[in-house]
Amino acid sequence: MRKTKIIGAEGLLRWRHPQRGLIPPADFIPLLEETGLIVNVGEWVIRQACKDFLAAELLGLRVSVNVSGVQFNDADFLAQVTELIIEESLPAKALELELTENIVINDPLATAEILNTLHGLGMRIAIDDFGTGYSSLAYLKSLPLDVLKIDQSFIRDLTDGHGNRAIVEASISLGKKLGLEIVAEGVETLAQLEILRQLDCEYAQGYYISKPVPKAEFIDLVIAMNGLSETST
Numbered sequence: 480m481r482k483t484k485i486i487g488a489e490g491l492l493r494w495r496h497p498q499r500g501l502i503p504p505a506d507f508i509p510l511l512e513e514t515g516l517i518v519n520v521g522e523w524v525i526r527q528a529c530k531d532f533l534a535a536e537l538l539g540l541r542v543s544v545n546v547s548g549v550q551f552n553d554a555d556f557l558a559q560v561t562e563l564i565i566e567e568s569l570p571a572k573a574l575e576l577e578l579t580e581n582i583v584i585n586d587p588l589a590t591a592e593i594l595n596t597l598h599g600l601g602m603r604i605a606i607d608d609f610g611t612g613y614s615s616l617a618y619l620k621s622l623p624l625d626v627l628k629i630d631q632s633f634i635r636d637l638t639d640g641h642g643n644r645a646i647v648e649a650s651i652s653l654g655k656k657l658g659l660e661i662v663a664e665g666v667e668t669l670a671q672l673e674i675l676r677q678l679d680c681e682y683a684q685g686y687y688i689s690k691p692v693p694k695a696e697f698i699d700l701v702i703a704m705n706g707l708s709e710t711s712t
């Protein structure tokens with residue numbers, strides 16, 4: 480049996496409302512985008528993710544953060560991210576920014592310029608929910624990408640028939656040939672994980688590995704799975 484290790488975490492935003500309790504992101508993120516508040520909240524999320532990682536002294540791991548299209552298209556985005564990396568003194572290589580296909584193909588030239596700068600600083604760039612956006616594959620070769628995250632909808636039905644397996648297999652092969660790391664999203668069962676292993680997918684996330692947890696629980700999980708001394712990949 481291959482040894483499984485934690486190599487990083489994805490920062491997820493939750494809102495605990497004093498009266499209404501836990502509000503799901505699907506209920507408030509669209510509102511943040513509509514009002515433009517996502518620009519400030521998004522910055523706070525990246526900053527908080529950097530802080531949590533420094534405080535946890537888990538620098539061998541990486542932290543990935545979802546970037547909204549509204550946030551990415553804001554004129555100050557690049558300056559915002561580069562400044563906060565310096566202010567929080569997080570090594571840029573520990574930070575991974577997740578963008579969906581629709582964001583990166585919206586304005587390919589402007590996107591390439593921003594991503595080249597961030598990538599040049601050492602940040603990692605991931606394509607999130609791969610396979611669900613407008614499927615222009617041209618951006619895959621023209622942008623400085625590091626990671627393809629295969630959308631959970633393909634993983635969910637991986638065991639049901641041949642269609643999804645074919646898409647996942649082709650995505651893995653395409654990504655690997657382009658020199659990208661492949662992450663399967665939304666892995667919920669051992670059966671899915673076993674198929675992904677057969678298909679040579681090296682990285683996975685989802686409830687089968689861990690549900691979203693607060694920082695302290697995450698640290699316990701890292702110690703349990705990776706051991707105390709060895710936290711790097």
Ligand code: MN
Pocket residue numbers: 489545577607608
């Ligand atoms: Mn994501």
